[in-house]
Amino acid sequence: MNGLMRTLSDAKWRFTVPILLLLFWEAFSRSGVIPASLLPAPSRVFNTWMDWMFGLNESAQDNSGKWIFDAMASCMRVFTGYAIAAVLGIALGVAIGWWRWVERAIEPTVQMLRPIPPVSWIPLAIIWFGIANKPAIFLVFLGAFxxxxxxxxxxxxxADRNLLRAAAMAGARQSQLLRFVILPAAMPSIFAGLRIGIGSAWMLTVTAEMVAVKSGLGYVLWDSYYFLRYDLVIAAMISIGLLGYLADLLLKMIMNSVLRWQHVATVQSHKA
Incomplete structure (x- = not known):
């Protein structure tokens, strides 16, 4: 019973601020201070969003009922580029962190490339890959990597060097040290990078869809801006935010499952 009451209390505080913001937005939009065409009310945005999703009344015009196709196109680009970035980023990160010669050979190049904004690669990405999925996937990769x-x-x-010394004294080989000591110890930092990377991946796929692709949520957002459909622009923004939140939530669930040992150790230390 106490657990249920605590959950309800948490939910109340979690949704209080968003509800208040929506109410203020609705009242301000209807007040006429700013033309409704420039700041559509949440009710209008919701109506357009539902039509974009389910094709109810064609208020989204040519986009009516096509949300799932736009969302799937964006998700495919995000997760393809993100998966490549995750595999290469983790593998290269372990190599740089573990072998000094790899760090000396690669880190200067990495540190020169890292400050370059991914969006500045758009002209080259279009030249190299054309107007299709590939430039968007490339930009997502750069943003997440x-x-x-x-x-x-x-x-x-x-990673705790005492653990390494203990494992080495027990006769562990280098491959075993990496697998059973370094990787588990580095997992919290790796997941932190993965969560930052998924947010960057969504930002970059939307940017790429605005200029290099003719489908997806970012394309609908930019196309709607040209036709002054700001209700659809905001609906696209909400869609991107929601999908990004769900992707991060999925990643967080995986993290909690993989790092279950960390939570157990924390609880035991508090009990002690």
Whole structure:
């Protein structure tokens, strides 16, 4: 019973601010201070969004009923580029953090490339890959790769050296040290990088869809801006935010499952 009351109390505080913001937005939009065409009310945005999703009344015009196709196109680009970034970022991050010669050989190049904004690669991406999925996937990869890489390097370098010494004294080989000591110790930092990377991945796929692709949520957002359909622009923004939140939530669930040992150790230390 206490657990249920605590859950209800948490839910109340979790939704209070969004509800108040929506009410203020609705009242301000209807007040006429700003023309409704420039700041559509939440009720109008919701109506357009529902038509975009389910094709109810054609208020979204040519986009009516096509939300699922736009969302799937964006999700495909995000998760393809993100998966490549995760695999390469973790592998290279472990190598840089573990082997000094790899760090000396690769880190200067990484540190020169890292400050370059991913959006500045758009002209080259279009030249190299054309107007299709590939430039968007490339930009998503760039946006997600460096946060994952740098957090992995940090996790490997800050692993407890006493654990390494103990495992080495027990006769563990280098491959065993990496698998059973370094990777588990670095996992919290790796997941931090993965969560930062998924947010960057969504931002970059929307940017790429605005200029290099003719489908997806970002394309609908930009196309709607040209036709002054700000209700659809806001609906696209909400869709991107919702899908990004769900992706992060899924990643957080995986993290909690993988790092279950960490939570158990924390609870036991509090009990002690």
């Amino acid at each position: 460096f946060p994952i890489l740098m957090n992995t390097v940090h996790g490997v370098k800050t």
